Amino acid sequence: MATASAAPWLSGCRSVASKDLIVALGWVPNVEYADLFVAEARGYFKQEHCPLKIWPGGPNAPQPVIEVAAGLAHMGDAEWLPLLDAILRGNDFVIIGSIFPVHPGGLMSLPKRPILKPADLPGSRFLVQGPSERTTIECTFKLNHFAPDYQLVPVGFSPEALLNGAGDAYYCFITNQPIVFENMGMKLGSDFFVTRLDQLGYKVPSTLLFAQRDTITRRRKEIVGFLKARLRGKMDNDKDPAYAANLTVDRYGADLGMSYDHELRTNKLQLPLYQTPGSRGPYWISDEDLQKNMYGAALVTGRKNLPDPSRIMDMSLLEEAYQSLGI
Numbered sequence: 001m002a003t004a005s006a007a008p009w010l011s012g013c014r015s016v017a018s019k020d021l022i023v024a025l026g027w028v029p030n031v032e033y034a035d036l037f038v039a040e041a042r043g044y045f046k047q048e049h050c051p052l053k054i055w056p057g058g059p060n061a062p063q064p065v066i067e068v069a070a071g072l073a074h075m076g077d078a079e080w081l082p083l084l085d086a087i088l089r090g091n092d093f094v095i096i097g098s099i100f101p102v103h104p105g106g107l108m109s110l111p112k113r114p115i116l117k118p119a120d121l122p123g124s125r126f127l128v129q130g131p132s133e134r135t136t137i138e139c140t141f142k143l144n145h146f147a148p149d150y151q152l153v154p155v156g157f158s159p160e161a162l163l164n165g166a167g168d169a170y171y172c173f174i175t176n177q178p179i180v181f182e183n184m185g186m187k188l189g190s191d192f193f194v195t196r197l198d199q200l201g202y203k204v205p206s207t208l209l210f211a212q213r214d215t216i217t218r219r220r221k222e223i224v225g226f227l228k229a230r231l232r233g234k235m236d237n238d239k240d241p242a243y244a245a246n247l248t249v250d251r252y253g254a255d256l257g258m259s260y261d262h263e264l265r266t267n268k269l270q271l272p273l274y275q276t277p278g279s280r281g282p283y284w285i286s287d288e289d290l291q292k293n294m295y296g297a298a299l300v301t302g303r304k305n306l307p308d309p310s311r312i313m314d315m316s317l318l319e320e321a322y323q324s325l326g327i
Helices: 032-042 062-071 080-088 131-145 177-183 215-218 220-239 241-252 260-273 287-300 316-327
Strands: 023-024 052-055 073-078 095-098 105-109 124-127 150-154 167-171 193-198 205-211
Touching: 023 062, 023 220, 032 052, 032 220, 062 073, 062 167, 062 205, 073 080, 073 167, 073 220, 080 095, 080 205, 080 260, 080 287, 095 215, 095 220, 095 260, 095 316, 105 177, 131 150, 131 167, 131 241, 131 287, 167 177, 177 260, 215 220, 220 241, 220 260, 220 316, 241 260
Parallel strands: 023 052, 023 073, 124 150, 124 167
Antiparallel strands: 073 205, 095 205, 105 167, 105 193
């Protein structure tokens, strides 16, 4: 069994002057980072000449946009609207991919008031955890050209409030909270429903990889190596999701008290999210994704003076990684 001390976590002082490529994660080291953990454990970053160090995130950690802006990390992952807001404040960030081009957000509902399609949204009471979820609900209504006919009810991170009748739909990560209902013996599709955000009109990629423009110029070869290693880790994870679940519980997230069964189920549920059907490949964001879906979400939420799309996304590094791996 591997130990947490074997993980490549950073501690103490750090800066982009480091010879290592420092990557700031947006959340705690759970199985959401399966591709990263598999690649690190199997030595793919070293093989791709990418000396990697990881700064884990969490509810009390600074967000990666802050870490990268402050020169404490070379790269990070972030959600679209907060990342765009950081760009609008003057940060020269460039998006180079999306770990989950299919957004993992969704709505859980019950047979008495199922939310299965956009037309089911108006008049609903949505159970939400925080401001990001509130913004997503607001944006989804605007993208569907609906009047703001809904209620937002603040709740915690457990979907049991839905069973108690506190609302009509619970904002969830489709890889997480539905497992709570499954563990209670409830069956997806009959006892409860899960509808992805993209099925409701919110087609915005998640977990965007980004870096400062000058970092991409200076360390392009290493960043391409980083992408190649993660792609290799992702391909391994497709074949054996149990391996990453074990790594997460026993090594990278050993201090978090996670359940192997939960991490394995989460990992299996997230496998279809790494690539939009019909797209160029894993992690890919198309020009249409950016200009129509991402910019569309920005505009309907009142953001103005948006930069030229070509300034904030560069998929050539991922394309280079694809070609090197024969994807």
